[in-house]
Amino acid sequence: MKTNIRTWLAPILALTASVIISFSAAAQSDPLPSWNDGANKQAIIGFVEAVTKPDGPDFVAPGDRIATFDNDGTLWVEHPMYTQLAFALDRVKALAPQHPEWKTTQPFQAVLEGDMEALGKSGMKGLMEIIGVTHAVMSTAEFEKITSDWIATAKHPKFDKLYTALVYQPMLELMDYLRANGFKTFIVSGGGIEFMRPWTEKIYGIPPEQVVGSSIVVEYKVIDGVPALMRSPKIAFIDDKEGKPVGILTHIGKRPIAAFGNSDGDYQMLQYTTTGPGKRLGMFVHHDDAEREYAYDRKTHFGMLDKGLDDASKEGWHIISMKNDWKQIFPK
Amino acid sequence: MKTNIRTWLAPILALTASVIISFSAAAQSDPLPSWNDGANKQAIIGFVEAVTKPDGPDFVAPGDRIATFDNDGTLWVEHPMYTQLAFALDRVKALAPQHPEWKTTQPFQAVLEGDMEALGKSGMKGLMEIIGVTHAVMSTAEFEKITSDWIATAKHPKFDKLYTALVYQPMLELMDYLRANGFKTFIVSGGGIEFMRPWTEKIYGIPPEQVVGSSIVVEYKVIDGVPALMRSPKIAFIDDKEGKPVGILTHIGKRPIAAFGNSDGDYQMLQYTTTGPGKRLGMFVHHDDAEREYAYDRKTHFGMLDKGLDDASKEGWHIISMKNDWKQIFPK
Numbered sequence: 001m002k003t004n005i006r007t008w009l010a011p012i013l014a015l016t017a018s019v020i021i022s023f024s025a026a027a028q029s030d031p032l033p034s035w036n037d038g039a040n041k042q043a044i045i046g047f048v049e050a051v052t053k054p055d056g057p058d059f060v061a062p063g064d065r066i067a068t069f070d071n072d073g074t075l076w077v078e079h080p081m082y083t084q085l086a087f088a089l090d091r092v093k094a095l096a097p098q099h100p101e102w103k104t105t106q107p108f109q110a111v112l113e114g115d116m117e118a119l120g121k122s123g124m125k126g127l128m129e130i131i132g133v134t135h136a137v138m139s140t141a142e143f144e145k146i147t148s149d150w151i152a153t154a155k156h157p158k159f160d161k162l163y164t165a166l167v168y169q170p171m172l173e174l175m176d177y178l179r180a181n182g183f184k185t186f187i188v189s190g191g192g193i194e195f196m197r198p199w200t201e202k203i204y205g206i207p208p209e210q211v212v213g214s215s216i217v218v219e220y221k222v223i224d225g226v227p228a229l230m231r232s233p234k235i236a237f238i239d240d241k242e243g244k245p246v247g248i249l250t251h252i253g254k255r256p257i258a259a260f261g262n263s264d265g266d267y268q269m270l271q272y273t274t275t276g277p278g279k280r281l282g283m284f285v286h287h288d289d290a291e292r293e294y295a296y297d298r299k300t301h302f303g304m305l306d307k308g309l310d311d312a313s314k315e316g317w318h319i320i321s322m323k324n325d326w327k328q329i330f331p332k
Numbered sequence: 333m334k335t336n337i338r339t340w341l342a343p344i345l346a347l348t349a350s351v352i353i354s355f356s357a358a359a360q361s362d363p364l365p366s367w368n369d370g371a372n373k374q375a376i377i378g379f380v381e382a383v384t385k386p387d388g389p390d391f392v393a394p395g396d397r398i399a400t401f402d403n404d405g406t407l408w409v410e411h412p413m414y415t416q417l418a419f420a421l422d423r424v425k426a427l428a429p430q431h432p433e434w435k436t437t438q439p440f441q442a443v444l445e446g447d448m449e450a451l452g453k454s455g456m457k458g459l460m461e462i463i464g465v466t467h468a469v470m471s472t473a474e475f476e477k478i479t480s481d482w483i484a485t486a487k488h489p490k491f492d493k494l495y496t497a498l499v500y501q502p503m504l505e506l507m508d509y510l511r512a513n514g515f516k517t518f519i520v521s522g523g524g525i526e527f528m529r530p531w532t533e534k535i536y537g538i539p540p541e542q543v544v545g546s547s548i549v550v551e552y553k554v555i556d557g558v559p560a561l562m563r564s565p566k567i568a569f570i571d572d573k574e575g576k577p578v579g580i581l582t583h584i585g586k587r588p589i590a591a592f593g594n595s596d597g598d599y600q601m602l603q604y605t606t607t608g609p610g611k612r613l614g615m616f617v618h619h620d621d622a623e624r625e626y627a628y629d630r631k632t633h634f635g636m637l638d639k640g641l642d643d644a645s646k647e648g649w650h651i652i653s654m655k656n657d658w659k660q661i662f663p664k
Contacts, residue, residue, distance in 0.1 A: 063533070063539060140581060184541070193582075193585070194585075197585045201395070207395060208584065208585030208586055209516075209541070209542070209583065209584045209585055209586070210541070211585065215582065218578050218581055218582075219574070219578070220574040220575075220576075220577040220578055220600055220604065222603070226607070227577065227600075227603055227604045227607055229577060229578065229581050242551070242552040243552075244552075245552040245559065245561060246550050246551070246552055246561065249472060249550055249561050250525075250547065250550075251541065251583060252540065252541045253525070253526075253529045253540030253541055253543065254540055254541070268552055268559075271554070271559055272552065272559050275558070275559055
C-alpha cells in the first residue's frame with residue numbers, strides 16, 4: 001500500500017480547520033474588539049447577555065429590544081462644530097455668487113468672512129436665516145442631492161478625512177453587537193432628519209425609517225402635475241432634550257431599553273430609557289481624548305456635558321472614556 | 333429475514349410526505365387564497381413578481397420595497413362610523429358619571445342622548461372637545477391602557493364581533509404575501525397613531541414603529557421624579573390627504589412603491605406613490621358589498637371615495653371590488 005499524500009495531509013488539514021474554528025470562536029467571544037477590557041465593556045456585555053437569556057429574570061422579547069443612539073458626538077465627530085453647521089456654512093459660500101448682497105448683509109457677511117464672533121451675535125434669528133437659504137425652499141429630493149454631494153466630498157478640518165470616515169469604530173461594533181442580539185437600533189439626534197437619512201444606512205447600518213431627528217415643515221405640492229415634498233423655512237420639531245423622548249414616542253412608539261448619548265441634550269433620553277421597568281442601560285460617551293479626537297465637556301458650544309456628568313452616578317449611567325475605554329477611535 | 337413493519341410503512345410515509353409537499357406547493361402557488369382570480373389579483377402578483385425578479389428590468393432592492401396601507405376601510409371596517417369615534421363616544425359615556433354637567437352641555441349631551449344630528453352640528457369645535465376629554469390630559473401609558481381595554485371588549489353594532497375581528501382577510505393575505513417577498517409594510521392612517529399601535533402588531537403583523545397616523549401634542553414631564561409623556565388636547569399632525577405623503581416622509585423617509593387605500597383621503601398617497609420612477613402599484617378598496625359588509629362611495633361621512641373613482645383609470649389605479657374580488661371578507 002502506497003503512502004498517499006492525502007493520508008499525510010489529513011492531520012495538517014484537520015489542524016488547520018481546528019485553528020480556523022478556534023480563531024473564529026475567539027472572535028465571537030469578543031464582540032467589541034476596539035473596546036478595552038473594563039467596567040464599561042463588561043456593563044454592555046452583561047446587559048446584552050441578561051436581556052437575551054431566554055429563561056433569565058431579565059429577558060426581553062426581541063421586539064422590545066430597542067436601542068437609541070444620539071448622532072453628533074456619540075457616533076461621529078461634532079467638533080470643531082456640528083457637521084450640519086459646516087454644511088450650512090459651505091452652502092452659504094457656494095450660493096454667494098448668486099447673492100452679491102450677502103457681502104454686506106448679516107449673518108451672511110459673517111459666514112463669508114469667517115467671522116465666527118459676528119455669526120454668534122446674530123443668534124437664533126441669524127441661524128434661522130441661514131437654515132432658510134441652505135435647508136429650505138426646495139424639494140426634499142433636491143435637498144437630498146445637495147447634502148449627498150456635500151457629504152461625499154467635504155473634509156474635516158483637523159483630520160482631513162470625509163466626515164463619514166470620522167465615525168467611532170467602537171460604536172459601530174456596539175451597534176453590530178446589539179443587532180446580532182436581536183436589537184433594533186435607532187438614531188435619535190438633534191440633527192436634521194433629512195440631513196442624516198441619505199447616508200446612515202451605508203455608514204451605520206440604520207435605514208431611513210429608523211432615523212429620528214429635528215425637522216422643518218414640509219408640504220406636499222403638485223407642481224405642473226409632478227408631486228413634490230417642499231421644504232419650508234419653518235421649524236416643525238426639535239429633537240433635543242425634552243424633545244428626544246417625544247421623538248422616540250412619535251417614531252418608535254416603544255420605550256427603549258438602552259440609550260447612548262454624549263451631551264446634556266441626551267439627558268432626558270437616558271432618563272426616559274433607564275427609569276423604565278426591568279434591566280436598562282444608559283451611557284454617555286465622554287470626550288476626554290485631546291490627542292486622538294477632542295477633549296471637552298462642561299464648557300463648549302457643541303455637545304456640552306455638564307448636568308449629565310453630575311447625575312450619572314446617581315442615575316446609574318455609565319461614562320465611557322474615549323481615552324481609556326477605546327483602543328481605536330475611527331475605522332482603519 | 334422478517335418483514336419489518338417499517339419496510340411496509342415506508343412507501344406510505346413517502347406518499348404522505350409527497351402529498352404534504354405538493355399540498356404546500358399548491359398553497360405556495362396561490363399566495364392570495366381569499367382573492368378571486370381576475371385582473372386585480374393578477375395585477376398584485378404580476379407586480380410582486382416583477383419587482384422581485386433579480387435580473388428583471390423592474391427589480392427593486394428589498395430595502396426599497398415599501399408598501400403603505402390606509403387602515404379605516406382598507407384594513408378594517410369603518411362603518412357605521414370610524415372605530416376611533418365609537419371609542420370616543422363610549423368613553424364619554426363611561427366618564428359621564430364624573431361629569432353631571434354633561435347632561436345639559438353640548439356636545440356631550442348629544443353623545444349621551446345618541447343625538448347624532450346635534451353632534452354633527454357641534455362641528456370641529458365639538459369634536460375637539462370630545463377628543464380633549466377622551467384622548468388627552470393623561471399620559472401615553474394611561475391612554476394605551478384605556479384603548480387596549482376598550483378594543484379587547486367593544487363590539488361592532490352590525491356584526492356583534494370585536495373590531496379587531498373585522499379586519500379584511502384578503503388584505504391580511506396581501507400583507508403577508510408582500511412581507512414574504514421582502515416588502516416592509518406600513519400603516520399610513522388618518523386615525524390616531526397611539527390608538528392603533530397597541531394592537532397592530534398582533535392583528536396585522538405591523539410593529540409600532542411602522543405605524544404612521546394623526547397625533548396630538550405630547551410633552552415630556554417628570555412628575556414626582558417619574559418621567560411621563562403627557563397628551564395635550566392640541567392637534568400636532570393630521571395624517572390625511574396632503575398629510576399622508578408628509579407622514580410617509582417623516583416616518584419612513586422613502587417613497588413607497590405600492591400603496592393601498594379606500595377613500596379620497598388616500599388620493600395623495602396613491603398619487604405620490606405611483607408617480608415615482610419604475611414599476612408602481614396603487615389600489616383602492618371599493619365598498620360595494622352591502623350584503624357581506626357595506627356599500628358606499630361618493631356619498632358618505634366616513635370613507636368617501638369620489639375623485640379617486642373619477643381619476644383611477646387615468647392614473648392607472650386599480651379598483652378592488654369587495655363583492656367580486658374577495659371570496660371572503662373577514663377571517664373565519
